[in-house]
Amino acid sequence: MEEIQRYQQLEHHNDLLRRVIDQLNKDFGSNIIEMQWDEGDANPYKDFISKVEKEVGKLMEHDKQNMMSILYRIDVFESKLKVVWTLDPVDRIGKLTELILNRELQKVLTRNWCKQK
Numbered sequence: 001m002e003e004i005q006r007y008q009q010l011e012h013h014n015d016l017l018r019r020v021i022d023q024l025n026k027d028f029g030s031n032i033i034e035m036q037w038d039e040g041d042a043n044p045y046k047d048f049i050s051k052v053e054k055e056v057g058k059l060m061e062h063d064k065q066n067m068m069s070i071l072y073r074i075d076v077f078e079s080k081l082k083v084v085w086t087l088d089p090v091d092r093i094g095k096l097t098e099l100i101l102n103r104e105l106q107k108v109l110t111r112n113w114c115k116q117k
Helices: 007-012 012-033 046-062 066-075 078-084 089-116
Strands: none
Touching: 012 046, 012 066, 012 089, 046 066, 046 089, 066 089, 078 089
């Protein structure tokens, strides 16, 4: 099995992606509509990523303070966030989504690794 390190590699790893979605829902709490994996979609992976980007965009536009709390709870590295804040607002949402999903993946992989020990 390939070593997975970035969320873009999850497209064909449904079980692992579901665990990332569970972690995302846990960290976002009741702040967004619960994210789901919908295998009935034409491309469920891309649809899921689009949903996350849409929710991140809404929070950035309408409730930035709440978005900052979520980023803190997710534990996105501050040094990476500083770079994101320098980006154009349109690019910022995609990059924030990437940071969030990669951090959630990292948590899931760490938890799996600890279980195996």
